[in-house]
Amino acid sequence: MKLEKLYEKLRSIHGSVGKWWPGTPEEIMVTAILTQNTNWKNVERAMKNIEKTLGKNDILRKLSSLSTERIAHLIKPAGFFNIKAERLKTLLEFLKEYNFNLELLREMPLENLRELLLKIKGIGKETADAILLYALEKPIFVVDSYTKRLLLRIFNIELKDYDEIQKLFMSYYPPDVFLYQELHGLIVEHAKRFCSKKPKCGECPLNKECFYSQMNGLS
DNA sequence: CACCAGGCCCTAT
DNA sequence: ATAGGGCATGGT
Numbered sequence: 001m002k003l004e005k006l007y008e009k010l011r012s013i014h015g016s017v018g019k020w021w022p023g024t025p026e027e028i029m030v031t032a033i034l035t036q037n038t039n040w041k042n043v044e045r046a047m048k049n050i051e052k053t054l055g056k057n058d059i060l061r062k063l064s065s066l067s068t069e070r071i072a073h074l075i076k077p078a079g080f081f082n083i084k085a086e087r088l089k090t091l092l093e094f095l096k097e098y099n100f101n102l103e104l105l106r107e108m109p110l111e112n113l114r115e116l117l118l119k120i121k122g123i124g125k126e127t128a129d130a131i132l133l134y135a136l137e138k139p140i141f142v143v144d145s146y147t148k149r150l151l152l153r154i155f156n157i158e159l160k161d162y163d164e165i166q167k168l169f170m171s172y173y174p175p176d177v178f179l180y181q182e183l184h185g186l187i188v189e190h191a192k193r194f195c196s197k198k199p200k201c202g203e204c205p206l207n208k209e210c211f212y213s214q215m216n217g218l219s
Numbered sequence: 220c221a222c223c224a225g226g227c228c229c230t231a232t
Numbered sequence: 233a234t235a236g237g238g239c240a241t242g243g244t
Binding site: 037038039041042045046076077078079080081082083084160 | 234238239240241242243
């Protein structure tokens, strides 16, 4: 299969996943940190604690007024709570410089903003790009572990460098926010179902066109 | 019991 | 430059 066909293939299998990352832009700022190496269910528990305590509105400003210890307690179910509380604190102090006005960030050029985010300790490329794509609606493609695994399994492409993978996708797909959001979501949902550590190629609709499946006689 | 999950930073070669 | 360890909860 060709990489440029991946989107329509996944669409035909899974339908539309739309704007796949749930929540308001403010919530996405938070969940982008919480979901680092953590399953989404635990992120939801942590967010529920936050919203139960702070309400739904203006959570960034409210969170930033809490101590790191207090934040750590609230986000406990998400795991790595001490380090994530610090990372959240640092992000919130950055946002405070803009009075928590995400519109101000949206007006900035993508590349400048990405550099600013990457300077924040605890925000790496994936977290930065998730914030850019889903919270700020900037056209940049998010690469995660599922994306790498799916590239390896289906296409036998093994790239270690984040930017290389991102460039690969962005050279095949035009810079469209909704397209990038949905393609990333589709990749994750597909990989979760069929490209787990114990692959389920037998149930995968792509097994005829999947390198891994063919290689192992599973198609 | 072991292993995994929508990463990132720090350290030792 | 890059491999390895630490961070921690909840599900399978």
